[in-house]
Amino acid sequence: MTTQTDCQATAPARVSIDPEEAAELAVGFKALADPNRITLLTLIAAEQKGEACVCDLTEPLGLGQPTVSHHLKVLVDAGFLSREKRGTWSYYSLVQGALPELFHAMTERTDQ
Template sequence: MTALQITAVQRNEPRAADACCTSAGAPVLGSEEAQGKAHLFKALADPNRLRLLSIVKASDGGEACVCDLTEPLGLGQPTVSHHLKILVDAGLLHRQKRGTWAYYSLVPGALERTAGVLATL
């Protein structure tokens, strides 16, 4: 704590960090909401996962088999499956099992909601 902050505490004044959050009257992002949004951004923070989203979106019928996703990325099936699971857990992709293969498609509206997340900060 700086000398100025200590003086403010001694006088019972709000610190600058406390005051800045409420001075504009705008809603403040809560801890749980911030964690949820961070989870989404962490899922998008990997170039391979961004490529997977792009490939799935551009695929015929808007879906892609996991068997078709390993070659474009140059990664093994376990690694691709791990990235896909992260995207599913983040609510960006939907997984449908058909026989021995899993097919992935974009969750309707997921990209639009993701784009709107920053606007709500």
């Protein structure tokens, strides 16, 4: 049986996180919590030009354009993708360093 004193002696130091920062991190992780969004990120990352049009992303996902556009918007809002409008089409590219920054922000708290 573990006593209160034993728990306190072995418990890791607590690191607090600002509620606003926690909310920002949650947006990023929530955006990544959907398999279609992960697929979109990998499809865009695999593009030779480093960008993809919505019209090129619907078929690989087997989803309609409005659904793909919604997922892309979530990824843009979370800071993982940038969007450039060209005429009637939108082109998306990865924001360099966004994924590593998210994971670094989380692990810097757990590595202490």
